[in-house]
Amino acid sequence: MIGLVVRRVAWALVVIWFAITLTFVLTAAVPADPTHALLGPHATPETTARAKAHYCLDEGLVVRYGCWLEGVVQGDLGESYRTRRPVADILGDRIGPTMQLAFAAILIQLLVGVPLGILAAIRRGRWPDRACNLVTLLAQSAPSFVVGTIALYVLAFKLGWFPLSGYGVGGLDRLHHLILPATTLAAAGIAFYARVVRSELVEALSEDYVRTARAKGLPESTVVLRHALRNALGPLVTLIGLDLGVLLGGTVIVESIFAWPGLGREVVQAIVDVDLPLILGTVLVTSIAIAIANLVTDLVLLWLDPRLRERR
Amino acid sequence: MRALALAALLAACNAPSSGPRFRAAGGEPRAGGTLRIAFPGAVSSLDPTIAYDELSFYVLHHLFDTLVDYAPGSFDPIPRLAERWEISDDGRTLRFWLRPGLTFADGKPIAAAHFKYSLERARTTPDSPFGPMLADVVGISAPSDRELVIALGAPNTAFLYVLAMPFATPQREDHVMAAGDNLRRMPLATGPYELGSWDEGQHIVLHEREGYFDPTRNRIGAIDVRENVPRDSQFLMLEAGELDTMMSPTPPDLLWVTSSAAWQPYVHRRSLLTTFGSRFDVTVKPFDDVRVRQALNYALDKSAIVKLLTGTATPAHGILVPGMLGFDDKLAPYPHDPAKAKALLAAAGYPDGFATTYVTTDDADASTLAQSLQADFAEVGVRVTIQQMSFATFATAIGKHGTPFAFVSWLADYPDPSNFLDTRFHSKSISEEGSLNASFYSNPALDALLDSARAERDPAQRAELYRRAERIVHDDAPWLWGYHSIATEVSQPYLKGFDQHPVWLRDFTTAWLDLDVDGERVRR
Numbered sequence: 001m002i003g004l005v006v007r008r009v010a011w012a013l014v015v016i017w018f019a020i021t022l023t024f025v026l027t028a029a030v031p032a033d034p035t036h037a038l039l040g041p042h043a044t045p046e047t048t049a050r051a052k053a054h055y056c057l058d059e060g061l062v063v064r065y066g067c068w069l070e071g072v073v074q075g076d077l078g079e080s081y082r083t084r085r086p087v088a089d090i091l092g093d094r095i096g097p098t099m100q101l102a103f104a105a106i107l108i109q110l111l112v113g114v115p116l117g118i119l120a121a122i123r124r125g126r127w128p129d130r131a132c133n134l135v136t137l138l139a140q141s142a143p144s145f146v147v148g149t150i151a152l153y154v155l156a157f158k159l160g161w162f163p164l165s166g167y168g169v170g171g172l173d174r175l176h177h178l179i180l181p182a183t184t185l186a187a188a189g190i191a192f193y194a195r196v197v198r199s200e201l202v203e204a205l206s207e208d209y210v211r212t213a214r215a216k217g218l219p220e221s222t223v224v225l226r227h228a229l230r231n232a233l234g235p236l237v238t239l240i241g242l243d244l245g246v247l248l249g250g251t252v253i254v255e256s257i258f259a260w261p262g263l264g265r266e267v268v269q270a271i272v273d274v275d276l277p278l279i280l281g282t283v284l285v286t287s288i289a290i291a292i293a294n295l296v297t298d299l300v301l302l303w304l305d306p307r308l309r310e311r312r
Numbered sequence: 313m314r315a316l317a318l319a320a321l322l323a324a325c326n327a328p329s330s331g332p333r334f335r336a337a338g339g340e341p342r343a344g345g346t347l348r349i350a351f352p353g354a355v356s357s358l359d360p361t362i363a364y365d366e367l368s369f370y371v372l373h374h375l376f377d378t379l380v381d382y383a384p385g386s387f388d389p390i391p392r393l394a395e396r397w398e399i400s401d402d403g404r405t406l407r408f409w410l411r412p413g414l415t416f417a418d419g420k421p422i423a424a425a426h427f428k429y430s431l432e433r434a435r436t437t438p439d440s441p442f443g444p445m446l447a448d449v450v451g452i453s454a455p456s457d458r459e460l461v462i463a464l465g466a467p468n469t470a471f472l473y474v475l476a477m478p479f480a481t482p483q484r485e486d487h488v489m490a491a492g493d494n495l496r497r498m499p500l501a502t503g504p505y506e507l508g509s510w511d512e513g514q515h516i517v518l519h520e521r522e523g524y525f526d527p528t529r530n531r532i533g534a535i536d537v538r539e540n541v542p543r544d545s546q547f548l549m550l551e552a553g554e555l556d557t558m559m560s561p562t563p564p565d566l567l568w569v570t571s572s573a574a575w576q577p578y579v580h581r582r583s584l585l586t587t588f589g590s591r592f593d594v595t596v597k598p599f600d601d602v603r604v605r606q607a608l609n610y611a612l613d614k615s616a617i618v619k620l621l622t623g624t625a626t627p628a629h630g631i632l633v634p635g636m637l638g639f640d641d642k643l644a645p646y647p648h649d650p651a652k653a654k655a656l657l658a659a660a661g662y663p664d665g666f667a668t669t670y671v672t673t674d675d676a677d678a679s680t681l682a683q684s685l686q687a688d689f690a691e692v693g694v695r696v697t698i699q700q701m702s703f704a705t706f707a708t709a710i711g712k713h714g715t716p717f718a719f720v721s722w723l724a725d726y727p728d729p730s731n732f733l734d735t736r737f738h739s740k741s742i743s744e745e746g747s748l749n750a751s752f753y754s755n756p757a758l759d760a761l762l763d764s765a766r767a768e769r770d771p772a773q774r775a776e777l778y779r780r781a782e783r784i785v786h787d788d789a790p791w792l793w794g795y796h797s798i799a800t801e802v803s804q805p806y807l808k809g810f811d812q813h814p815v816w817l818r819d820f821t822t823a824w825l826d827l828d829v830d831g832e833r834v835r836r
Contacts, residue, residue: 030704030705031705031708031709032702032704032705032707032708033704033707033708033745033746034704035746036704036707036708036746037704038439038441039439039440039441040364040441041735041746041748042441042442042444042445042725042735042748043441043444043746044443044444044447044743045743047438047443047444048746050438051438051439053438054438054439055439082356083354083356083357083496084356084357084359084362084439084496085357085496085512086493090512093512093513094513149544152545152548153548156548157548157551157552160552164545164548164549164552164554165538165541165542165545165549166514166515166538166541167514256540256542257542257545258545259514259538259540259541259542259545261513261514261540265540266513269353269354271702272702272703272704273703273704274702274704274705
């Protein structure tokens with residue numbers, strides 16, 4: 001078990017290194033001069049040369065890569081070209097809101113998606129199943145900019161139940177600001193979770209052990225929740241792991257619509273500005289988040305399903 | 313945003329809004345209240361030596377005063393921190409006398425040496441964008457605490473405007489040193505407001521400065537700025553009464569608000585110091601032929617552009633913007649005349665037109681405008697392939713050879729013709745990379761005119777020289793002349809005294825909030 005974890009961590013490090021190196025090479029290949037962002041249109045050859053030397057941009061690709069990597073190893077991710085703010089500070093500011101949004105969205109997906117899936121499975125072929133089918137189809141096909149804008153207009157503007165934008169100042173106010181963006185983000189996920197739970201549960205409910213449980217005279221709720229659902233959880237855990245990885249990278253559209261100060265909006269702006277240190281820093285943090293999410297998913301799966309452990 | 317159409321549909325299902333929810337209380341100009349505004353993006357820095365973007369400038373303008381400023385609603389220079397100034401007869405020496413009793417936000421006195429320090433800081437900071445603007449300066453001295461002398465290597469009438477830019481605000485070395493890397497968020501204010509707090513990317517609060525020398529410039533007690541709020545959300549916030557004013561509503565919102573009689577009086581419009589168009593690389597075929605460049609100018613339908621931009625544009629005949637020195641009211645924009653365009657193309661040896669690639673940025677407006685251009689040109693036989701690039705890549709590409717035909721824009725730093733014509737068309741602005749003269753247009757006659765205009769002290773004479781210069785570039789057409797943009801702002805009825813400044817645009821130093829005696833907004 002320990003050996004497995006060590007192997008996984010080592011692989012994760014390799015993947016992270018590969019991701020940032022690839023990003024470095026790709027950003028270097030963009031035919032844009034970052035000193036434009038630094039110096040504006042009036043730059044002269046002299047001021048350009050001086051700025052390039054200051055930001056280690058006057059060297060070849062390998063030296064620049066070394067320059068950057070050396071900083072990273074020492075915990076220095078460099079300064080954003082646009083704002084001259086240390087990248088580590090920017091990421092530190094943005095990761096909190098992104099995590100809040102990601103975890104809230106996953107929580108909503110679970111709280112709504114799983115019961116919907118269970119309902120659809122146990123009432124298979126009847127109206128709750130069909131209704132659920134319709135709702136999930138709509139939720140899955142509506143892009144977040146549609147859901148978000150309509151939610152903002154109707155729930156926040158017309159009805160005034162939620163704030164129109166922003167992050168709130170903590171506590172209940174934060175929660176109040178969080179509900180709309182998290183629900184918007186969760187909409188498609190709810191549908192997906194409901195479908196996965198439904199299909200896994202339908203399959204599990206036709207298994208022998210379920211028939212046995214029913215034959216023993218256990219109440220239906222125990223049969224469904226304790227016996228069948230537990231065995232349907234595996235794919236759900238994998239799904240949560242994948243979602244967490246994606247959501248921790250930031251969600252551009254939802255963050256933009258609701259002025260949520262997360263990573264996604266920051267990285268899009270960085271790409272537009274060719275703000276290399278900020279792009280690299282975000283990729284680094286995101287790939288670490290994805291690696292951790294994958295690792296935790298694997299461990300949870302191992303813990304949930306003894307069969308996986310025996311296979312090792 | 314496409315979703316906006318949906319939202320508009322939903323809005324249409326509701327009863328039409330009856331206009332602003334609040335009204336002016338009807339009082340006399342008074343101090344107090346908090347102005348709530350929002351930006352669609354984030355402020356990059358509050359270090360005046362570094363910050364060089366629109367949003368940061370809106371904040372810097374309220375934090376930092378300079379020797380020279382512009383009169384409300386005008387391009388006319390007025391003394392701000394300076395009490396008066398003198399320019400020597402040869403135009404090379406500028407002598408300023410400071411107002412007595414000026415202080416920084418921490419209460420310490422402002423002296424002439426602090427101006428010298430900030431100008432030198434702009435020149436020596438490796439990543440300051442402003443160093444090149446001081447290229448003419450050969451000496452700065454502070455003979456006394458209230459006297460500053462700036463010597464120029466060559467006469468430059470526009471230099472006064474350079475000193476109105478925020479980077480020329482006085483700065484104190486001990487503060488700069490003590491703040492270190494945090495200087496970008498620790499501004500030592502010299503203007504009517506000081507920084508209250510800044511939660512980066514989210515929220516900036518400015519407070520009126522105690523002891524500021526002119527209490528009519530900070531009647532609004534605090535300015536509360538929300539960052540990164542999309543324009544359509546800003547509009548909803550304005551309607552809901554959560555914002556006091558907003559800039560640049562999206563086209564559907566602008567159409568809606570201008571068609572509402574109740575809102576219309578509160579829609580402001582102001583022509584900006586910007587010119588948009590397309591630039592030809594005049595050193596390569598077929599654009600090396602002036603007839604081709606003129607033909608394309610005749611081929612473009614500028615009225616279509618104005619429509620596409622929901623009326624927030626006026627057609628351009630050249631680079632200078634309406635209302636500024638040297639702008640020639642008698643010079644008309646090229647009319648839309650496809651027949652004449654075809655004749656000119658034929659005369660240049662392209663009776664069947666030609667094929668070319670048009671490089672532009674990747675935003676929605678650029679795409680729409682490029683398609684409009686493509687359709688206009690197809691009419692005269694010129695086949696255009698559109699290539700869109702991210703802004704940074706685009707900015708690099710158009711500053712060098714290899715992109716013969718591309719979108720171009722110019723946002724001037726100050727309202728002087730030299731900042732338009734010299735920067736974009738003088739041969740000395742040509743360089744291998746990052747060429748500001750992006751057309752690589754070189755005309756000795758124009759250079760000579762611009763050089764003499766730069767040194768000319770008599771405004772009438774100077775205006776005449778620039779009119780002649782602009783006539784030359786109009787006829788030679790190194791650009792496909794496009795349009796000047798108009799900034800729009802919608803504010804609540806109780807925001808009084810606010811006027812979009814022609815240079816600073818979002819300038820709230822003249823404004824006040826007409827609230828009730830308790831400082832509350834009055835419902836309609």
